[in-house]
Amino acid sequence: MENYRRREFIKLLGIASFLPILKWEEALAGRVNAVIELPPLPFQESLITGEEKGGRILVVGGIHGNEPGAYKAAEILRNLKVKKGEILVAPRTNFVSILTNKRGYNGDMNRKFASISPKDPDYPAVKRLKSLIKDYKPDLLLTLHDGFGFHSLNPKAWGQCIVIDEERYGEIELGREVRLVSERVNRLIKRRKWKIPVFNTHTFSKNTKHPEQRKSLTYFCLKECSVPAVCLEVSKQLPDLYHKVRFHLLMLREFFKVHGVETEPSLDWVIENVEELLEPKVYYSAELLINGRKVTVSDSKTFKIPKGSRVKFLTFNGTGGTNAITEDLNSNLRKVGIRKRISFKVKDDFKELFSIRFIVG
Incomplete structure (x- = not known):
């Protein structure tokens, strides 16, 4: 039963992520405890x-x-x-x-x-x-x-x-x-x-x-x-x-x-x-907005956040390949709702740099 519910929840996230913000929040009302947003992946040219x-x-x-x-x-x-x-x-x-x-x-x-x-x-x-x-x-x-x-x-x-x-x-x-x-x-x-x-x-x-x-x-x-x-x-x-x-x-x-x-x-x-x-000397970090507070992360870190939290990844510092994804859900999603926990990997292309984890509670 749990697997079925999880599949349906992921399906809902996939549909909701393409809706306007207000409708997205309405669609997830009562189903999640926090919303986390990544910037769109750029098409670099x-x-x-x-x-x-x-x-x-x-x-x-x-x-x-x-x-x-x-x-x-x-x-x-x-x-x-x-x-x-x-x-x-x-x-x-x-x-x-x-x-x-x-x-x-x-x-x-x-x-x-x-x-x-x-x-x-x-x-x-x-x-x-x-x-x-x-x-x-x-x-x-x-x-x-x-x-x-x-x-x-x-x-x-x-x-x-x-x-x-x-x-x-x-x-x-x-x-x-x-x-x-x-x-x-x-x-x-x-x-x-x-x-x-x-x-x-x-x-x-x-x-x-x-x-x-x-x-x-x-x-x-x-x-x-x-x-x-x-x-x-x-x-x-x-x-x-x-x-x-x-x-x-x-x-x-x-x-x-x-x-x-x-x-x-x-x-x-x-x-x-x-x-x-191929080995540039760069400083890697991610800048986030957690419930209105700006935070810079440059190493693996876990954040405990209260219910109703809004988290937004703002920018990534490093090379042109520096960005983040989650592998806990569909990696195409750049806006997700969570119930309990989720982990994001900050990467330089294929190379994992550090992880950022969120736990609601």
């Missing part, structure tokens, strides 16, 4: 423009939340200056999946670009990314991923390769440019299995072995927006995060060269200093 004219590249990271090499590389780009050309970076497209360290907390986001229900929790992010592509109309879109295995050893593996949907689509040439980048990067790679070949999925072909790719971001870019789009894959089986980010940056550097985009500091410098960039 940064447009960085150089003083000199050059290419325009859109870099997308974090579509899959358990691929840190991808979104960490995009985050590094986001914090650079641009000397020539411009880059638009969306580092954490699927923030809830990053915080939960799941490929897709709400299902595979990269299978939602053909169609998606407005009721899907991923809908706002997918809609925003589609709008970015249509409005910005980049010269090239690069979507970053960490795939399984090594494509040079197993042609069925998605790790460590550059993926294209076709050699050519309409007037868009993909194969020539991608092979050039592949050749340049592979000159710097000594281990055979770490080399980065080109993987053509032939998505537009009637006999493709990968029809699921017709629901992907790159297919949407080509078919619906006439925007050249390429997927950069490093391997999940690389030794550590450093190697994953480094290989992403090596590929990005060569695409930037082709399109006349230069950063400051240069990507040469960035690649040489990846380890330091």
Whole structure:
């Protein structure tokens, strides 16, 4: 009986969280003893423009939340200056999946670009990314991923390769440019299995072995927006995060060269200093409003709060990946009602920093 009641309560929370505040409180009246609110998870995007004219590249990271090499590389780009050309970076497209360290907390986001229900929790992010592509109309879109295995050893593996949907689509040439980048990067790679070949999925072909790719971001870019789009894959089986980010940056550097985009500091410098960039010295904390009183928390802490309490997380200090979720209920929810207790994890992307627990009574 208890499990049934809990399921019904969570269902009520999921419905109520989309209602106006007054109706939300009315819906939960008498059912909860405290209300706790988190700020909405942001859709992060940064447009960085150089003083000199050059290419325009859109870099997308974090579509899959358990691929840190991808979104960490995009985050590094986001914090650079641009000397020539411009880059638009969306580092954490699927923030809830990053915080939960799941490929897709709400299902595979990269299978939602053909169609998606407005009721899907991923809908706002997918809609925003589609709008970015249509409005910005980049010269090239690069979507970053960490795939399984090594494509040079197993042609069925998605790790460590550059993926294209076709050699050519309409007037868009993909194969020539991608092979050039592949050749340049592979000159710097000594281990055979770490080399980065080109993987053509032939998505537009009637006999493709990968029809699921017709629901992907790159297919949407080509078919619906006439925007050249390429997927950069490093391997999940690389030794550590450093190697994953480094290989992403090596590929990005060569695409930037082709399109006349230069950063400051240069990507040469960035690649040489990846380890330091992945470990920034920052102060982590969360600022909360507990029944009108502002509190700063920087370590694990438990708060005992009276019935009728209102708690609001205001801001998070740290990196661009610093935020909080609860795993006690649906992690999509940013406003919850509780009866007795709940715990929130403050995280830097996938890494747990500290927890904040509330007990009513």
